[in-house]
Amino acid sequence: MTIVAHERFQSPADAPDYEIDRVSPVGAGAAAITLKGLEKSFGGNRVLRGINLHIPAGQFVAVIGKSGCGKSTLLRILMGLDAPTVGELHFEDAAGKDTQANARIVFQEPRLLPWLSVAENVVVGLGDKIDKRVALREAEAVLSEVQLSEKTGDWPSQLSGGQRQRVALVRALVSKPGVLALDEPLGALDALTRISMQELLNRVWRELGFTAVLVTHDVSEAVHLADRVIVLDEGRVALDLAIPHPHPRRHGNADLAELEGRLLAAILGSDGGH
Numbered sequence: 001m002t003i004v005a006h007e008r009f010q011s012p013a014d015a016p017d018y019e020i021d022r023v024s025p026v027g028a029g030a031a032a033i034t035l036k037g038l039e040k041s042f043g044g045n046r047v048l049r050g051i052n053l054h055i056p057a058g059q060f061v062a063v064i065g066k067s068g069c070g071k072s073t074l075l076r077i078l079m080g081l082d083a084p085t086v087g088e089l090h091f092e093d094a095a096g097k098d099t100q101a102n103a104r105i106v107f108q109e110p111r112l113l114p115w116l117s118v119a120e121n122v123v124v125g126l127g128d129k130i131d132k133r134v135a136l137r138e139a140e141a142v143l144s145e146v147q148l149s150e151k152t153g154d155w156p157s158q159l160s161g162g163q164r165q166r167v168a169l170v171r172a173l174v175s176k177p178g179v180l181a182l183d184e185p186l187g188a189l190d191a192l193t194r195i196s197m198q199e200l201l202n203r204v205w206r207e208l209g210f211t212a213v214l215v216t217h218d219v220s221e222a223v224h225l226a227d228r229v230i231v232l233d234e235g236r237v238a239l240d241l242a243i244p245h246p247h248p249r250r251h252g253n254a255d256l257a258e259l260e261g262r263l264l265a266a267i268l269g270s271d272g273g274h
């Protein structure tokens, strides 16, 4: 896919603390994320109860856990859409300095603007720095790569759910994010569309090298896409599991199925190893 910043990739060796052999490059704008002692309460409801995490730049992390365990709350705090009650959140650049990352979020529902065309929706977040006609041409090129070239002039209401979600993902990607947060972005899609969107996400992540945090209910999706899967349980990290397999991954791999089993056991609270 040529959305893209092919420029200025760092070598994987520049990414500190990276436990897994990374075959894909880390993107120049990718930020590391550090959470220290993060807590969030809504009234007396302690939703996040001390999260400590370091996510190296360019890592793909999936966050799974039971409904209501605090996944969306964690993402909202990462995105600056909500403030923690206690604790710290930092984005760091490659030199380890605090930075303002270009952070984008994709939600389960596409949230397109109904009064703008598909192509205009894609460029809407790019601001004034880019010439609108140039941006629209780029949007059209990218849309054709996700099989939407026929739809660039349509209204969002004329698209199917899966097509709309592709537009929402493309909109986040054209801004060349340093950090991409995804809150169940594929949850409403049928199985086949879901798999093709997973492939798209994986391919673009390998090309752009942003830091990704994906919340999903689907353990198999987590294991298929992520370098590392975090299980949240009652506001704490119950399991932090590396998935040390090269990308792209094949569905049905036996080693991945074994990791999937461990994660399921952890979610269900019967993980013998932990």
Ligand SMILES: Nc1ncnc2c1ncn2[C@@H]1O[C@H](COP(=O)(O)OP(=O)(O)OP(=O)(O)O)[C@@H](O)[C@H]1O
Residues within 6 Å of the ligand: 042, 045, 047, 065, 066, 067, 068, 069, 070, 071, 072, 073, 074
């Ligand atoms: N703005 C809010 N005000 C009050 N309580 C909230 C608010 N947002 C979330 N909560 C509470 O925080 C808890 C965690 O919610 P959150 O949306 O983070 O869960 P989740 O893990 O994303 O669940 P799901 O898998 O169902 O999306 C829930 O008990 C919810 O009621």
Ligand SMILES: [Mg+2]
Residues within 6 Å of the ligand: 071, 072, 073
């Ligand atoms: Mg949620």
